[in-house]
Amino acid sequence: MSDPALFDKIDLHLIRVLNTVLTERSVSRAAIRLGMYQPAVSAALKRLRELAGDPLLVRSGAGMVPTDAGLRMIEPSASILRAAAVLFSDARGFEPATATHSFSLAASDYLDPLFLPRLVAQIKNQAPLCHINIHALSGESDYRTRLAQGEIDLVVGNWPAPPDDLHMARLFGDEVVCLVAEDHPAVRRGWDRATWLAAEHIAPTPTHPGAKGVIDEQLDGLGLQRNITARCPHFGLIPAMVADSLLVLTTGRQYCERYVGVLPVKILPCPVEFPQMMYYQLWHERTHASASAKWLRERVKAVAASLQK
Known part of the structure; x- marks a missing residue:
């Protein structure tokens, strides 16, 4: 920055308010996320506007949108906050018992x-002062961008x-x-490939735009298409839907076994041969060397391993 006087007016708190x-x-949503009163956020935004010489955030219909200058500030401000987090936390290592880190996955x-x-239980038991934010993988979720911008630390899911x-x-x-x-x-008659394809299937809403999901991508490769008559973004609700209908859920055995005996459901072999469903954790280069992120990845690995026993 060429103006030392301007630099002296900017602190890390202002950068955090700017990015949020x-x-x-939204000033009100930003206040909630920051744990601040709305007038304090409005006052900080006023200072930021004066420093930038730009409105930064303007009204558009019922909501608000960043100006061009504001849009250009999102990634640099996120980068500054990430660097500060590394400078003052990971530089000292990560001590779960005393850490006050905020994890987002x-x-x-x-x-x-x-x-x-x-x-969540393992994180809270070992790092009781840390915060945990769980985000859904939905059709609108661009997890690559969110990982790159520091909005989330880790993604856990399954991909071919x-x-x-x-x-x-x-x-x-x-x-x-x-x-x-x-x-x-x-359950009584059994089924072959043709009757399975023709049955009424329920499938999860794809995790990102254009995705078909693991099962349907593999069926495409075989030149096959199943009869999907229902989709649901909440995978945890699907077994109950299956229990009270003729819908068929095709997914991993470990998931299905949790509902046998809890709901009136049964597990049947799939007449189409699929490779195993593979589950991974994914993360961006920006957190690869982070001590806190490494600790989080170890917790994910340990919990996944415990569920295999």
């Missing part, structure tokens, strides 16, 4: 339904082939099976 206001696109609920509860621009560690593989209601005709 621009990414939330995006996870698919296609995993074992016990995974997230056990992960994980993205090669991210770091990756395998968690486990699982056999593909079908979950159906106890009184589904296939």
Whole structure:
């Protein structure tokens, strides 16, 4: 910065307010996320506008949007905050018992339904002062960008082939099976490939735009298409939907086994042969050497391993 006087007017707190206001696109939401009163955020935004000589955030219809100058500030401000976090925390190492770090991870609920509860419990048991933010992997979630910008530290899910621009560690593989209601005709009659394809299937909403999901991508490769008549973004609700209908859920055995005996459902073999479903954790280069992020990845690995026993 060429103006030392201007530099002296900027502190890390202002940078944090700047980044939060621009990414939330709302003073009130930014105040909640920052744990501040709304007038204090408004006052900080006023200072930022004066320093920038730009409105930074302007009204558009019922909401607000960043100006061009504001948009250009999002990534640099995020970069400054990431550097500060490394400078004052990871530089000293990570001590779980006393750390006050905030972890953010995006996870698919296609995993074992016990995974997230056990992960949160382990983190809170070992690092009681740390905060945990769980984000859903949804069709609107651009997890690559969110990892790069520091909005999330880690992504856990399943992909036929994980993205090669991210770091990756395998968690486990699982056999593909079908979950159906106890009184589904296939329980009595069995099924072949044709009757399975023609059955009414329920599938999760894709995790990112354009994605078909693991099962349907593999069916495409075989020149096959199943009859999907229902989709749901909340994977944890699907087994209950299956229990009261003729819908078929095709996914990993470990996930399905958690519901047998809890709901009136049965597991059937899938008549189409699929490779194992592979589950991974993915992270960006920016957190690869981070002591706190390494600790989080070890917790994810340990919980995944415990669920295989």
